[in-house]
Amino acid sequence: AQRVTQPEKLLSVFKGAPVELKCNYSYSGSPELFWYVQYSRQRLQLLLRHISRESIKGFTADLNKGETSFHLKKPFAQEEDSAMYYCALIEGGSEKLVFGKGTKLTVNP
Amino acid sequence: GAGVSQTPSNKVTEKGKYVELRCDPISGHTALYWYRQSLGQGPEFLIYFQGTGAADDSGLPNDRFFAVRPEGSVSTLKIQRTERGDSAVYLCASSPGGSKTQYFGPGTRLLVL
Numbered sequence: 001a002q003r004v005t006q007p008e009k010l011l012s013v014f015k016g017a018p019v020e021l022k023c024n025y026s027y028s029g030s031p032e033l034f035w036y037v038q039y040s041r042q043r044l045q046l047l048l049r050h051i052s053r054e055s056i057k058g059f060t061a062d063l064n065k066g067e068t069s070f071h072l073k074k075p076f077a078q079e080e081d082s083a084m085y086y087c088a089l090i091e092g093g094s095e096k097l098v099f100g101k102g103t104k105l106t107v108n109p
Numbered sequence: 110g111a112g113v114s115q116t117p118s119n120k121v122t123e124k125g126k127y128v129e130l131r132c133d134p135i136s137g138h139t140a141l142y143w144y145r146q147s148l149g150q151g152p153e154f155l156i157y158f159q160g161t162g163a164a165d166d167s168g169l170p171n172d173r174f175f176a177v178r179p180e181g182s183v184s185t186l187k188i189q190r191t192e193r194g195d196s197a198v199y200l201c202a203s204s205p206g207g208s209k210t211q212y213f214g215p216g217t218r219l220l221v222l
Contacts, residue, residue: 086151095140095159095165096168097142099151099152101150
């Protein structure tokens with residue numbers, strides 16, 4: 001069963017518009033949630049993790065345990081945000097990342 | 110500093126052949142992970158090493174897949190009797206002890222003809 005769901009395979013917005021990439025998870029315990037990003041021709045890299053509660057490159061993500069969601073948001077998208085975004089979790093007691101299928105974000109000029 | 114490196118970057122082989130994929134983790138990172146990413150999918154976990162030992166190999170799909178990390182640094186993923194379905198990008202990641210943040214390599218793109 002899919003434990004991390006990213007419902008949008010593709011997402012296209014215009015520069016300056018708000019963007020939200022959705023992520024839902026199924027896990028009864030307390031997972032650690034992550035967003036990873038892969039820019040064109042670059043390696044997969046960590047964007048942010050929920051426990052750090054940081055804002056990286058203007059992106060934020062809030063863990064909503066009631067809705068089991070960890071949506072990624074940015075108020076004003078930039079063209080350089082165009083990339084593949086993966087939501088992932090680590091279950092309690094585990095070390096392995098479980099990834100969603102990813103959302104390809106395109107920010108148009 | 111140097112990130113995780115993987116060699117080769119691309120590997121083309123024929124069905125039934127044996128392949129080895131190499132991963133050099135970030136120096137000092139005690140944990141090392143292998144993932145496999147098929148087209149249109151997110152990375153899927155294969156195996157995790159803590160030091161020299163495989164702490165979790167639950168993601169290895171069958172006994173054709175094997176990985177080693179004999180000195181607690183470089184790791185090799187070995188695939189015997191390759192099948193066309195093994196074609197994918199194989200990703201390696203490492204992390205320092207006590208951290209959940211994984212640093213990924215560029216991947217090896219394996220194509221089995």
